Amino acid sequence: MKTILITGASSGLGREAVKLFASEGWNVVATMRSPEKETELNRLANVLVTWLDVLDQESINTAIRMGIERFGRIDTLVNNAGYGQNGIFEGISREQIRKQFDTNVFGVMDVTRAIIPHFRENGGGTLINISSCGGLIGIPNISIYSSSKFAIEGFTESLSYELASQNIAVKLVEPGGFESNYGAVTEQNKPALPLPDSYGGFAEEMNRFFSWLSTDKGIDSADVAKVVYEAATDGEDRLRYTIPGIVAPLVEARQTMGNQEFVEMMRSRLKA
Template identity: 55%
Template sequence: MIASFHSTKEFAIMSKTVLITGASSGIGRASVGLFAAKGWNVIATMRQPDAALAADNVLVTRLDVQDTGSIHAAVDAGIARFGGIDALVNNAGYGQYGLFEALSREDIQTQFDVNVFGVMDVTRAVLPHFRARKSGVIVNVSSGPGIFTLPMISLYCASKFALEGFSEALSYELGSQGIGVKLVIPHGGVTSTNFNARSLESHVQEEKPGSYDGFVERTAAAFGALAAASTIRADDVAAVIHEAATDGTDRLRYLIGDDSRGFVKARRTLPDQDYIDFMRAKFPSV
């Protein structure tokens, strides 16, 4: 019997490879750990690379979704290191919080640059590689506020609604190329992120017309209750991302979370005005 020996690089090339954006913390960092543990090569990208994540099968490299040069450099570095890319996880994103009237046009532009145009630019950079291979899967991390809306985060909702529409339409186009598109939708609050905490902080910091004070106070209390009810861990979301990337189906949406507050059910089952009335009761104007 002849023994067979393979270098670490040869094993790396034999494994599948995923590129993950926003990998420095939260869902992105949890996804890096899970994919690596499952035997994948991981291109872990972030604005400020954290060398602590690096391993034989984990390449840590800079990628800022607002810097197209860094996007192409990260894709090229990943292909050079591991020989190809099989999956893309568009996880990088953030929430712009506050009353719409109190936010600047620059705030709006930045929200869409990160959550929408950044996803598009990273996807565009990877697509020629996927098309050449006639395979690949794109997992876009969305949010409950891409299905239902909440006050005080109108820009975040708008960006996630845009991501949902873009991903759904793109799935029809890329299906013709053997490329899958998936949406993972955490809802109900993720305990290991600071979504609601940052929301409440921005309520305090923003300069807003005084006539909103009563509404902002009531909404802040409602958001505090939502934060207290958060039950999903970043690891839970990472597991669903891995499922979406590997299940081999043409399923588009994967929801993960506790809908005890009923927002998703209301959006999907109630007549439109009944849904609006339901949500207005949760966040009363007066």
């Protein structure tokens, strides 16, 4: 039986991934910031629910150690923990920006750094980072979240070349909007600073822009979990697994247009 460690397993994609891997016969180390509140996952066979806060290095080391002690080894890591930050850049405080990057970027790097020696000792492993189509396309009103995911994209692609020499597969899963608790989390992280009045008209443009995108997400956390499972098990030397979801029109445009053509299209949509 293979073993997978999943961060951010208390809700959404992480939670669905724990259920799916467990149902497929994997041992699962389901990590979260408040494991004492969990009442479902800890009842599943071959699932260890334990504490891991990506902002706390001790918790990272402890979770990995407990997973190894329980199951003997860890074969795959899914860096799923993270959250969204909506809002125009000028409305987001320096503290909010640092928290976003500490969680979405530096937390991922710290968990990754902690697991690599174990993978090397085992002769290999698989690392899957959960990114976003917002890491492929600069989308207005999520500049901080988008830039954190752009960082994950660059980090993971570069790392994939480095770790290939260590027999460690590195992959990216890139959802593009799906039914999850993203909205509820961003509601708790509203921009802290007042915006200049001159942004008033831009808010209306943003409403028109997002109405142009599909309002039917069409996928949910369970669907994305299936793609994570595919990435973990297909044995392919593939870096990106893209799930366009609600931003499918933007993903298609980015893939088919030249850079300047795409930028001009975006600007025209925001002025429509």
